[in-house]
Amino acid sequence: MAQYDAIIIGAGMSGLAAGIRLAMYDKKVVVLERHYVWGGLNSFYQFKGHQFDVGLHALTNYAARGARGLPLSRLLKQLRIRWDDLDLHQQGFSAVSFPGVKLKFSNEFELLRSEVARAFPQQADGFDALTRAVREFNELDLEAPQQDARPVVRRFINDPLLEDMIFCPLMYYGSAREHDMDWDQFVVMFKSIFFEGFSRPQQGVRHILKLLIDRFRKAGGELRLKTGVRRILTDGNRATGVELDNGETLTAETVLSSAGLVETERMRGQEPGAQATGKLSFTETISVLDQPAKHVGIEETIVFFSNTARFNYAQPADDVDTSSGVICMPGNFDLPSTPRDHLVRITNIANYDRWAALGSAGFQPASGAGLRPAPQAADETSAAHAGATPALPYYTAKQHWYERSCADAISHIADFRPHVTLVDMFTPRTIRHYTGHEGGAVYGSPKKLRTGATGIEGLYIIGTDQGFLGIIGAALSGISMANRWVLQRDTSAVEAT
Amino acid sequence: MTDEHIKQAIIGIIADIAPDEDTGSIDPAVRLRDQMDLDSMDFLDIVMELRKRYGVQVPDTDYQHLASLDSCVAYLRDKMAGKQLVS
Numbered sequence A: 001m002a003q004y005d006a007i008i009i010g011a012g013m014s015g016l017a018a019g020i021r022l023a024m025y026d027k028k029v030v031v032l033e034r035h036y037v038w039g040g041l042n043s044f045y046q047f048k049g050h051q052f053d054v055g056l057h058a059l060t061n062y063a064a065r066g067a068r069g070l071p072l073s074r075l076l077k078q079l080r081i082r083w084d085d086l087d088l089h090q091q092g093f094s095a096v097s098f099p100g101v102k103l104k105f106s107n108e109f110e111l112l113r114s115e116v117a118r119a120f121p122q123q124a125d126g127f128d129a130l131t132r133a134v135r136e137f138n139e140l141d142l143e144a145p146q147q148d149a150r151p152v153v154r155r156f157i158n159d160p161l162l163e164d165m166i167f168c169p170l171m172y173y174g175s176a177r178e179h180d181m182d183w184d185q186f187v188v189m190f191k192s193i194f195f196e197g198f199s200r201p202q203q204g205v206r207h208i209l210k211l212l213i214d215r216f217r218k219a220g221g222e223l224r225l226k227t228g229v230r231r232i233l234t235d236g237n238r239a240t241g242v243e244l245d246n247g248e249t250l251t252a253e254t255v256l257s258s259a260g261l262v263e264t265e266r267m268r269g270q271e272p273g274a275q276a277t278g279k280l281s282f283t284e285t286i287s288v289l290d291q292p293a294k295h296v297g298i299e300e301t302i303v304f305f306s307n308t309a310r311f312n313y314a315q316p317a318d319d320v321d322t323s324s325g326v327i328c329m330p331g332n333f334d335l336p337s338t339p340r341d342h343l344v345r346i347t348n349i350a351n352y353d354r355w356a357a358l359g360s361a362g363f364q365p366a367s368g369a370g371l372r373p374a375p376q377a378a379d380e381t382s383a384a385h386a387g388a389t390p391a392l393p394y395y396t397a398k399q400h401w402y403e404r405s406c407a408d409a410i411s412h413i414a415d416f417r418p419h420v421t422l423v424d425m426f427t428p429r430t431i432r433h434y435t436g437h438e439g440g441a442v443y444g445s446p447k448k449l450r451t452g453a454t455g456i457e458g459l460y461i462i463g464t465d466q467g468f469l470g471i472i473g474a475a476l477s478g479i480s481m482a483n484r485w486v487l488q489r490d491t492s493a494v495e496a497t
Numbered sequence B: 001m002t003d004e005h006i007k008q009a010i011i012g013i014i015a016d017i018a019p020d021e022d023t024g025s026i027d028p029a030v031r032l033r034d035q036m037d038l039d040s041m042d043f044l045d046i047v048m049e050l051r052k053r054y055g056v057q058v059p060d061t062d063y064q065h066l067a068s069l070d071s072c073v074a075y076l077r078d079k080m081a082g083k084q085l086v087s
């Protein structure tokens, strides 16, 4: 029976970052990952000879080299990574696109400010006041009382269209709650998207993961793939270790779990409350074009859109809600060289239960041909479909929703469909399968444990359900929880001795 | 360890923590925080590196003594006596 200082469940961004911190300071640490590859929600894969990222549209929280006091600079220092090593390239510009209004934004906040003043002149002062309120709020105070964001935002903005246009990107990139966000989460996302902005490495997420894995191994950490945790072992009110899927037990002083709140409770043999499972899952379609998106007439890096004036961030009644979404053109970052694949990625909100119930008979098409590009049938938008679609075999459903997703997106960007040569798509079921998140809930539970403490001594939540989301957020979560619950304890123990 | 070595020990640690900072021109009399991007997480790292490299323990209550290079030297002089500079 192996004895560790710390066991980390999950080799996603938070688990790897926490692992690096602990290994750096000579803790005996093991990261256990059920999947055969690391990265969690943001990993990468090969598909028909192409290299695709699972998630990564963009790294939020852009910070220029030498910028001070920003989350990205904090992360770099904590993991001893040089800015240049990240190979970051900024977005051109992005947009929030609603019926009849488009607001552009970039990594220069002034662009959004002037766009708001142009499209919503009555709201310009309110927007400036909101901006000040966001700037002044300290989102790092983990003990601050929780409040809803919408009532706060309405103190400054009284045009519901602008309100929803502000919420749309922030929710899509980081809300586990339907309809509203916690104010502190709103602040985190506002800063990370509108103040700091988007960038990405030329090679996408694999570049970031390689940096993390190399750091972790160099520091002496141990990573075990294909090693799932079945149970968290406790003695009274104290975590003592874990039992693996293969029956092996490992003991440790501290267990850090990135599996999610509900999932972690289950590993303790606890039945989680019904409210705790997140309702927001997504489909993601990947279209490979025969030429760069700009040649097709798409200038934006990312477009957040809604086809209705009121943006509805909620679990849809149907398989997918294609009436809003996020469209990402990874080739429209200012990359030093044109990427090999010219991609358009579209994210839509999806209903996990409906996808889970689809027959898996059609999981792969009999021919092995894969999804087909969408025909140009412009009437196939969400507006043309009132009732819920009948349950289709899984694969047929993917084809159907791929086409609907494209048809709705082209109200906001040039019609790229004639240029598509290859298609892939993943669904809430894919997310569940590869990350273990119940309900395919990408942003986890609406309930967050900001301090990480579970009530069981020695067991702490890191990553998504601690409350910091996205790639940078999850990594910072792993770092701060490893500091707080393991490393800082060591240094404060000094006093007593 | 001489005072100069203690300074070098601290600068060496900071250079590792913040590889993008210029550590060549630190004014020893001025607070480190005022000269570069160091926050409380980074001071925790300075303390942990001191322990890892030199076996020196700095309790929470003494972090204030690490404010500037000069105050580090004054505080660490006894604790670092007889230790070898690690590069």
Ligand SMILES: Cc1cc2nc3c(=O)[nH]c(=O)nc-3n(C[C@H](O)[C@H](O)[C@H](O)COP(=O)(O)OP(=O)(O)OC[C@H]3O[C@@H](n4cnc5c(N)ncnc54)[C@H](O)[C@@H]3O)c2cc1C
Pocket (backbone or CB within 6 Å): A009, A010, A011, A012, A013, A014, A015, A032, A033, A034, A035, A038, A039, A040, A041, A042, A054, A055, A056, A057, A058, A059, A060, A227, A228, A229, A230, A258, A259, A263, A282, A284, A431, A434, A435, A436, A437, A442, A462, A463, A464, A465, A469, A470, A471, A472, A474
């Ligand atoms: C389609 C998509 C697009 C995204 N796009 C972006 C983006 O553009 N920018 C951005 O910043 N963020 C994006 N994200 C979000 C980002 O990927 C996540 O917020 C972040 O990766 C979460 O990291 P984590 O460490 O908290 O959790 P996870 O990545 O979920 O890691 C948890 C890990 O634990 C493992 N695990 C779970 N249970 C067990 C068990 N019992 N035993 C062993 N291992 C277990 C899982 O397999 C997984 O690897 C996207 C996510 C998705 C799904």
